[in-house]
Structure formats: C-alpha cells, structure tokens
Amino acid sequence: MHIVLAILATAASFVLLVAPAHARTWAGPVDMRDVCIKAQAKAGQANDEYGKWLPNTGDKTNPSAFDWVCTDNHGYGTTNLDIDGWCKDTYKAQPNAYADPQGRGPYDWGCYYA
Numbered sequence: 001m002h003i004v005l006a007i008l009a010t011a012a013s014f015v016l017l018v019a020p021a022h023a024r025t026w027a028g029p030v031d032m033r034d035v036c037i038k039a040q041a042k043a044g045q046a047n048d049e050y051g052k053w054l055p056n057t058g059d060k061t062n063p064s065a066f067d068w069v070c071t072d073n074h075g076y077g078t079t080n081l082d083i084d085g086w087c088k089d090t091y092k093a094q095p096n097a098y099a100d101p102q103g104r105g106p107y108d109w110g111c112y113y114a
Contacts, residue, residue, distance in 0.1 A: 023114070027091040030099060030109035035086045036070030039078045065101030065108055087111035 070078040083099035091097040094113035102108040 024100075024112040025094075025114075027087065027094050027097045027111040027113050030083060030086065030111055031090075032068060032109065034090075035081055035083055036068075036078065038086060038089075039070055039081050040072060040076075042082075043078050043080070045072055045076050045078060063106045065104050065106055067106060083109060 068081055070081065087097040087099045088095070091111055091113070097111050097113045100110055100112055102110050
C-alpha cells in the first residue's frame, strides 16, 4: 500500500511540474504579410502590391520564427517587427493578447490571450 501511495505522490508532483503556470486561449493566427505592411508603414517605407515578406534564410537549413525580414519592391528591408503589437491591435477584444512563436519555426506564430 505504501508503494502505491509513493507512486501516486510522485506522479502528482510530476504533473504539477509540467503543468502550465496559467492557461492560455488561442486568439487567432498571425498574418505576417500584414505585420510587414504595418512595420513598413511605421518605418516610412513604400507599400505597394509588390511588397513581400520572406524569412531571412541566412541559415537555410534551420530558419526560426525570429528570422523574418520584410522587404518592399525597392529592396528596403525592415527587421523591427512588432508581432505582439500586431496581435494586440488585431485582436482588440482581448486586451492582453500576445504573440507566441509556438514551435519556433518561421510559420509557427500565433496570437493568444491569458
């Protein structure tokens, strides 16, 4: 009986260690093209139909969520992207919305709120 209680106590403590500190709720996806459009407007760069967003693939084998660069058709680049701000602005109904790169890959961004 003591062995069973010890196993249950160990299992319960493990669950407490791996449980998240707070629950979060999915607010919606991140539109990286729109993030770039807003970043380019803030930087005073031209936005036109040829504007594009590309992950900065300096390391083509392992690009991350933090490697985004936005460029316009003139080749001007913007790397100061406010993805948290984009989530707050886009999902206004959730005042504490924030961005999370989830799996840390270039296309893994999502917006959440607590």
